[in-house]
Amino acid sequence: MKNFNLTSKIRKNIQELVPYESFRDHNSFENAVLLDANENPFGENNRYPDSTHKLLRNKLSEFKNVSAEQIFIGNGSDELLEIIIKIFCEPNKDSILMMKPSFSMYEVYAKTNAVNVNYLFLNEDFEINQEDFLKQTQNPSNKILFLCSPNNPTGNSIKDIDFYIENFNGIVVVDEAYIDFSSQNSTINLLGKYQNLIVLQTLSKAWGLAGARVGFGISSGDIAKWIYTVKSPYNVSALNQNAALKCLNDTEIYRKNLAEIIDQREILKEKFKGISIIKKVFQTDANFFLIEFEDVEKVYQKLLNNNILTSFRHPSIPNCIRINIGTSAENLKLVEILNQM
Numbered sequence: 140m141k142n143f144n145l146t147s148k149i150r151k152n153i154q155e156l157v158p159y160e161s162f163r164d165h166n167s168f169e170n171a172v173l174l175d176a177n178e179n180p181f182g183e184n185n186r187y188p189d190s191t192h193k194l195l196r197n198k199l200s201e202f203k204n205v206s207a208e209q210i211f212i213g214n215g216s217d218e219l220l221e222i223i224i225k226i227f228c229e230p231n232k233d234s235i236l237m238m239k240p241s242f243s244m245y246e247v248y249a250k251t252n253a254v255n256v257n258y259l260f261l262n263e264d265f266e267i268n269q270e271d272f273l274k275q276t277q278n279p280s281n282k283i284l285f286l287c288s289p290n291n292p293t294g295n296s297i298k299d300i301d302f303y304i305e306n307f308n309g310i311v312v313v314d315e316a317y318i319d320f321s322s323q324n325s326t327i328n329l330l331g332k333y334q335n336l337i338v339l340q341t342l343s344k345a346w347g348l349a350g351a352r353v354g355f356g357i358s359s360g361d362i363a364k365w366i367y368t369v370k371s372p373y374n375v376s377a378l379n380q381n382a383a384l385k386c387l388n389d390t391e392i393y394r395k396n397l398a399e400i401i402d403q404r405e406i407l408k409e410k411f412k413g414i415s416i417i418k419k420v421f422q423t424d425a426n427f428f429l430i431e432f433e434d435v436e437k438v439y440q441k442l443l444n445n446n447i448l449t450s451f452r453h454p455s456i457p458n459c460i461r462i463n464i465g466t467s468a469e470n471l472k473l474v475e476i477l478n479q480m
């Protein structure tokens with residue numbers, strides 16, 4: 140393992156912080172009279188949630204086969220992206236390094252925190268150019284590398300992830316929002332080897348819980364401690380923590396729906412082959428397709444006129460729209476409209 144000094148990577152003012160700790164959450168009490176947090180004694184949701192997310196981290200640690208101390212929970216993984224930028228980047232000085240095209244929130248959170256953005260422009264197969272990457276590793280302002288695999292909006296997984304983690308002298312965040320749809324191994328397997336690695340996953344996609352906003356990260360226990368130092372104490376509501384636990388306890392529904400989405404992915408792929416206006420369907424490991432059309436604006440508009448919303452927001456990929464896999468009925472409707480064109 141490479142020499143890695145985590146503290147030296149932390150933004151200066153943050154190195155001095157002591158976490159806000161809810162006394163109640165860091166000690167164990169049974170049937171205590173709770174007069175410590177200015178809550179209302181009446182009602183169903185009257186108590187502040189567990190700021191340490193104990194039950195949820197324990198549950199996830201069983202699923203992911205890591206210790207609960209290595210797990211941290213956010214109000215969606217979006218919140219965690221911003222916290223990570225805050226911890227490792229000095230405003231008006233440091234930069235993040237990200238693939239382009241990729242998930243736009245890395246850029247949004249960097250910019251709202253006065254952090255620069257440097258890009259790794261993907262080639263025509265949506266892979267990173269390793270020479271560009273090695274050049275960027277010489278820039279000491281690059282403090283975090285964001286790799287999205289499978290990548291949104293392109294759908295493909297990034298090859299040779301260990302090469303990037305090995306050669307980047309900072310924190311590497313591998314965003315695995317779509318990993319459950321993929322047959323590729325999770326980068327969680329590399330956590331024992333790399334102390335600069337953070338893997339982000341979410342309950343929003345395959346677990347079907349986008350409305351509840353529950354994302355999580357897995358890293359070294361030391362990085363997880365910094366996340367708990369910097370995050371808002373009650374960042375995940377009790378309602379959302381409970382919704383997440385309920386969802387994780389019912390894996391049968393999860394498995395059934397996931398299998399259905401993956402089946403539909405294969406069915407759609409076949410159907411797309413027979414549609415003349417499609418120029419190219421890109422390979423995908425996710426729950427969406429990136430598709431190139433002859434006249435993309437016309438297709439987008441026609442779908443919209445038929446009340447079908449798709450994503451046409453990526454000027455860096457010309458002539459393409461991103462289309463989600465829906466229910467079989469929704470997918471049939473999509474194919475029917477495309478066939479009319």
Ligand SMILES: *Cc1c(COP(=O)(O)O)cnc(C)c1O
Nearest residue numbers: 215216217242291316341343354
């Ligand atoms: C959807 C998505 C997320 C955000 O997930 P939340 O947990 O809902 O905030 C993160 N990364 C990528 C690449 C996504 O597509």
